[in-house]
Amino acid sequence: MGSYKQQPGASSAEIRKDGKRVAGKQSFPPPGSGGSDPSMRPRDLDFIPETVGGREPKPAGDHIHDRARTGTSVGKAMPLVDSNAKVTGQAWYGDDVRLPGELIGKILRSPHHYARIKSIDTSKVEALPGVVAVATGQDAPNRFGVLPVTKDEHAMAVEKVRHVGDLVACVAAVDEATAIEALSLFEIEWEVLEPVFDPKEGLEDHDEPIHWRGKYHLARTNVQKRVFQEFGDRSLVNNPHAASHGSWTMLGVHHGFTEPHAVVAHWDPNGRLQLYTPQQVPHYTHRALSTVLDVPMHQINVIRTFVGGGFGGKSDPFPHEMCAALLARSSGKPVRITFDREEVYWINRGRHPSHIDVKMTADEEGRISSFDIDALIDGGGFASFGHVTSYYNGVLATAPYELGSFHYTGARVWTNKPASGAMRGHGAVNTRCAVEVGLDEMAESMQVDPIDLRLANLLPPHSRTISGFRITSNGMREALERVREGSNWDEKFRQLPLGKGIGIGCGFFISGSGLPIHWDPKNFPHATVHIQVDMDGGVTVHTGAADIGQGSTTAVAQVVSEVLALPVEMIHVRSHESDTSPVDLGSYSSRVTFMNANAAIRAAIEIRDQLLNAAWQMLGYHPNVLVLNDRRIYYKHDPSIGVSYLEALHKAQEDKGALIARGAYRSPPMGGVHKGAAAGLAPAYSFSAYVAEVDVDVETGLVSCTNVWAAHDCGKALNPLAVKGQIIGSCHMGLGQVLTEKMVYGRTGHLQNANLLEYKIPSVHEMPHVEAIIVESSDPEGPFGAKEAGEGPLLPILPAVVNAVYDAIGIRLRDLPLTPDVVYNGIEKHLKKTGLEDPLDLPSPRLQHGTLQATLKARGESHRERDRLRQRSEDTSAYVNGVLFGFDPDRPLADQVEGWREADEPLPEQLAELGFAGRAWLKKEQRHMEDDA
């Protein structure tokens, strides 16, 4: 170990006449300064990009944030900064907030699927000793909803209840037993209405539609949103070389977070509402509370507790939050409402039960000439995020492949069931599964390897999809190649014995949504971060980013630590209160790492510049030649000349006090102009490819997944431990959807498995070994190159498993989940069709490469070099979807092909041939019906 070397003859600092210190003539400044480790470490060159002199490889080339790298914490596996609170039981979740004098709130829920409330008599409830406050829908008639275009919820039913479990009234009492008892004393007169459960019925006209949207209502149907999108050359659909058509039924699934919803509301003596809630989107809750309670936003402080899992299920403003606030307002006391597990399923917001129909074709060169998608999704009783989901079901299938044409019809229908909403992989999961399985089927009919088919049809980096999305970084190719190699694909695919199978699936997902949900006030940033550094050297970061366990707080701490070259334990993130946090839109659309960390980097760079300027005054060297490293700022060419972090900080604080900086992020303007062009727009996209291996017991139909190779392109893994955790966790959730999880509605429309015993989340024994492979494509706009890693990794596991099941037994199954009964029914049907007796005699599918295989292989090889050059910006020519089909990217495609179409409404002649969801286009909006009349 080297000693603490001074420069020779450096007994005291010598100052030149011009004020500059003389190199080599001053004492080394005190080491350390701040942090719990007082000694200074050399720069960790393994974590400094090679583009700025370090040793970290940068295959994708230079990045805008490379110069802010100090090798401190980005790219290093580290525990989440709040994990010590979590492992000691000190993390406080919704139900752990216990305010003195609290009342317990309970909610009266509808016993009817669909009914009008004629009257509610609460006199008996109020007379019960111990009941302190009662509220019904009449107490809060203002409507709210997460999306401003579809505000269709009330705190409690105002006129009608729309599903079993819908909120009718609420009560606050001195203890839980009294509150439960009070619920039985409401006297309600109902007028029961005819419910709708099947989304296909929802497309028809009804006497009493579940909601009424006035002149915008579609005839008298229950259609909440219909979408039509068509791009490309439709003539390519005719005379395909290969085709696939699959009709899918996917049941609803629930997020299954372990923490049930809970909320505590308290109006303090100054008349301000303090609302404690485990929320992914505290800011939207803040807005909704203000609307419903009729108080200005500044009179409300939303305090986000720790969130015991979200996955999209806690990203709506919820009616029970309004109930708690109403009860607390009228009682003057804190009110706590905690759901039991059944109530969690009544509020739902899980993945939409879907009917998806996917047709696709390929031409004689193995190019994908068309995707035709029809998605009818069951929205349940309320809109929630459904407006967006209706788009995502289609538009998120427009990449990563280059398409000749794309046609999508989607409809979201209200039914008398708990509302569906956003869930991890929002809207993209089900269609992605159908599309990837379709590709597998097409590959089989073309006698080519499905991985080679994909590799030969990928969009390159820095390109545009057929619907106009801007693709920047793209690690799809590397992901595919790495899972192929890791899984030993070439030795296993179509070569395994009966009952053993291997399958591939890919994924594509947004990394933040380009448009915020609320666009007022104008040009409002999506994320803002404040940093404050006082004389002790600790850095306080204020952000509204909601950590829901994914580690957003850690990501923010890491990027600030990286820029300021301070250990992570010196960064204190404060993110719980809307009073102290600048507005952040919340944890949805996988936006937090991208947007919040970008804002944090900007703020940290501002602090860094203040420190460097102070060091400039002290040392006389311009910031350009100063290096920030481990609590010290020194001259680049002679590290012995420098000041400690604290010295620079104190200099910078002179006469001003604590250093303060602010950073904000707003995504750049992007995308086309057609209706719905904003849906699916994102500043960056993540890509992933998985290979799954399964065992299928052909005699019982039991499928078990044994191994998964999961490659995900997250741009840059800020924290590889957290990224791997997200990948493995996504596999777990996706495996649940594809193998075991389903929300079962019986013939009478009742949810039959509203508990964790019958809603089967995979346990530790059902979990395969997951080899998490991180692909880093370094996104040009991402924070240090990072993109999302929370939702995208869920998509590929579903098709990978379904394709692996086909590889194992040679039967295409299109009903999810693949429970043993579904699989065995499929086997039995197949046996009947083929005349076989014993399932053990089933033939395993085999692959004999056709002539197209060599074409695809060669094209994939040549595209690899194309992609590399574009990724490194060595080739900066324009690339739009269609170049593969021979079009010139610099001229409008419509000028080059006669049949080129870009449409958001069907042509009259198309109406006859639309799929299930497309039939919504046979109806007219009320305003147009009036025109006709």
Added chain:
Amino acid sequence: MVGKEHVSMIPTPKGQPWSAKVNGTPVEVLAPSNAVLLDVLRDKVGTLGVKRGCDLGTCGCCTVMINGVPKLSCLTLAGQVEGAEIITVEGLSNGAHLAPIQTCFATHGGSQCGFCTPGFLVASQALLNENDSPSRDEIATAIEGNLCRCTGYQQIIDAIEAAAAIHRGEVEGAEPASSPHPDPHPSGPEEPTMPPGHAK
């Protein structure tokens, strides 16, 4: 119900004394005779680290050690365990000084949202008390009653394996986060390395 006097359907008995040793400290609280242990621990004793996930014994979040055996406190009547020794997640650590299993859950990514973590910690500590060199299968069996929705279990098993190594004494456990750091360079740190590309 109209015209009839209301009869209370849910009995709300007055509390009676209930005592046990929770995390090494004798406690005595008033609890109804039909109280569930989970409620008593959360509402009366104040160990809010014991989590309620499902109330049906399906999620494992409320796991506590009763006389050394991991049990679901939501399926245990308080009266059944009167006088027992109960360890909750709060009792695993020595105050703010973390037990090896807790440190390992943090460092190996065994905890994401953290809601299921207390249950996992208690179940795995109970395993390590019995067996300090469990195989991955034995670990899986020990935590099969616990649901985790975030991690996919893999990093949890990694964490328990790492903690077992500390229990066996093969690896040294981490110092408490609050202890002063001994100076690793008594004579000061090494001279910082020169930036690459620049001669001294």
